[in-house]
Amino acid sequence: MSADAPILEMTDVSKRFRTPGGFGRRRNGFLAVDGVSLRVERGEALGLVGESGSGKSTLARMANGLVTPTSGTVRTDGQDVAALSRRGLRRLRRNVAMVFQDPLASLNPRQTVRQTLENVYRAHGETTSTGELVALLESVGLGPDYLGRYPHEASGGQLQRVAVARALALKPDLIIADEPTSALDVSVRAQILNLLADLQRDQGISFLHVSHDLAVIRLYSDRVAVMQRGRVVETGPSDEIFRSPQHPCTQALVAATPEAELPT
Numbered sequence: 001m002s003a004d005a006p007i008l009e010m011t012d013v014s015k016r017f018r019t020p021g022g023f024g025r026r027r028n029g030f031l032a033v034d035g036v037s038l039r040v041e042r043g044e045a046l047g048l049v050g051e052s053g054s055g056k057s058t059l060a061r062m063a064n065g066l067v068t069p070t071s072g073t074v075r076t077d078g079q080d081v082a083a084l085s086r087r088g089l090r091r092l093r094r095n096v097a098m099v100f101q102d103p104l105a106s107l108n109p110r111q112t113v114r115q116t117l118e119n120v121y122r123a124h125g126e127t128t129s130t131g132e133l134v135a136l137l138e139s140v141g142l143g144p145d146y147l148g149r150y151p152h153e154a155s156g157g158q159l160q161r162v163a164v165a166r167a168l169a170l171k172p173d174l175i176i177a178d179e180p181t182s183a184l185d186v187s188v189r190a191q192i193l194n195l196l197a198d199l200q201r202d203q204g205i206s207f208l209h210v211s212h213d214l215a216v217i218r219l220y221s222d223r224v225a226v227m228q229r230g231r232v233v234e235t236g237p238s239d240e241i242f243r244s245p246q247h248p249c250t251q252a253l254v255a256a257t258p259e260a261e262l263p264t
């Protein structure tokens, strides 16, 4: 780990998907991410916002090696992800955890919460104790009784807490949260977002927070990057971006967010 390097640095990163039978703009595949450069500093929450299909998820997945860039460089902790050995990649996965949109889909329905969490440790050659698991659940606001539960025995909000616990298990430096609340009831969205904000503040974890919801990004991100058609068209501190959006795409996103949802 290098103390000075940003936790995530992407330089001129592109991703072209090969799409069989494509024509016109898609003849040579589809350029989902087009020359993006961005950084997430230690302890910072960067919000990635943009319309549907603008490339946010693809970019987020390149940040932890789930998707391989067609060109450009991704560095986590100063290390070039493309140059990592198998072992290095495993280390990357413990250092950069993901929380996905739909907790039910991201958890195995046949495994209890205990098994789900134990598997994370096992995958990295570690063992854990019940005490550790209870403490982990406690850190996301769940009692010890959840250890024996199956996914269908918990609500969407509780399951997303389990998914956050799973992400936290190996003490990552960066959590990539891809629309972590959009599958949840409005009433529990704020609880999950507050939980993530607490983790950033109390444990110094950095966040790359992907959302199409500008109000959420403004509340929970220090800086914002706005994507349109595979490119980052504007970046800046959250408040500034919302107070005086410069790019037409950002202006349109701000205009489409109801005033009541834009805290002052």
Ligand SMILES: Nc1ncnc2c1ncn2[C@@H]1O[C@H](COP(=O)(O)OP(=O)(O)OP(=O)(O)O)[C@@H](O)[C@H]1O
Residues within 6 Å of the ligand: 017, 018, 019, 030, 032, 050, 051, 052, 053, 054, 055, 056, 057, 058, 059, 212
């Ligand atoms: N595996 C793939 N093969 C081909 N095209 C893909 C693949 N994954 C994504 N795409 C295309 O790349 C573009 C960007 O997708 P991506 O999911 O990154 O966007 P997004 O901004 O996260 O969208 P949303 O907010 O709807 O999730 C889309 O047009 C999508 O159809």
